[in-house]
Amino acid sequence: MKNLIFIAPPASGKGTQSNLLANKYNYEHISTGDLLRKEIDLKTKLGLIIKDNLSKGEQVSDNIISKILENRLTSIKKSFILDGYPRNITQVKILEKMLKRLNKKIEIIIYLNVSKAEASNRALNRLICPICNKTYQKNTDIVKPKVEGMCDICNIALVKRTDDTKETFNLRYQNFIEKTKPLLDYYQNKGMLHIINKTKTPSETFSEIEKVIK
Ligand code: ADP
Numbered sequence: 001m002k003n004l005i006f007i008a009p010p011a012s013g014k015g016t017q018s019n020l021l022a023n024k025y026n027y028e029h030i031s032t033g034d035l036l037r038k039e040i041d042l043k044t045k046l047g048l049i050i051k052d053n054l055s056k057g058e059q060v061s062d063n064i065i066s067k068i069l070e071n072r073l074t075s076i077k078k079s080f081i082l083d084g085y086p087r088n089i090t091q092v093k094i095l096e097k098m099l100k101r102l103n104k105k106i107e108i109i110i111y112l113n114v115s116k117a118e119a120s121n122r123a124l125n126r127l128i129c130p131i132c133n134k135t136y137q138k139n140t141d142i143v144k145p146k147v148e149g150m151c152d153i154c155n156i157a158l159v160k161r162t163d164d165t166k167e168t169f170n171l172r173y174q175n176f177i178e179k180t181k182p183l184l185d186y187y188q189n190k191g192m193l194h195i196i197n198k199t200k201t202p203s204e205t206f207s208e209i210e211k212v213i214k
Helices: 014-025 032-041 045-056 062-074 089-102 116-124 166-180 183-189 202-213
Strands: 004-007 028-031 080-083 108-113 126-128 135-137 193-197
Touching: 004 014, 004 183, 014 028, 014 080, 014 202, 028 032, 028 062, 032 045, 032 062, 032 080, 045 062, 045 166, 062 089, 089 183, 108 202, 116 126, 116 166, 183 193, 193 202
Parallel strands: 004 080, 004 108, 028 080, 108 193
Antiparallel strands: 126 135
């Protein structure tokens, strides 16, 4: 399979789609948000800085996130999905150099086109498993946990992400519009961009994505 990047507004479902792809096509799912949350859990000095950024809805510095990402990418032997990186044009340039160094290639960019209202609704209703990071939605039957408030896989209480508040979501969304959305033009010009418009269910979105990667 070809390596791919997901670009989408915060809480738009790229994590869910990445997991579906990883399960069906054996991709490695690399979520920079998850890598950062792992660093926070380690309670290192770096973790404290990252925790502060995330709780305010700020982007982590390009330097820090790029080093963490390169560490992870170095050990990857199979096809991978990049979820959450690049988020600005500096990261695009860093990524290009990194891929050259690691002798890897990314050929597909998928943009999930989800409206602000939809993404905000998903962020505010999102619950996450603190162990496996699987996400659920409180308010829709499709992605509700089988037992209310519990992870289907780990059987542990689900939690809310600290950055899934209205205020922090608005900041993250604004960052997306100002810094990340302009990358679509860049990848469009390179002929790498595929746009998936909003569908009714995660499995409909997944079918659209499958058409792109096959
Ligand atoms: P979402 O897609 O809902 O914004 P993520 O889990 O992808 O959530 O990211 C959570 C947070 O981690 C972001 O709001 C940001 O603070 C930080 N982050 C993730 N990836 C990057 C990145 N590439 N550059 C800078 N900060 C990042």
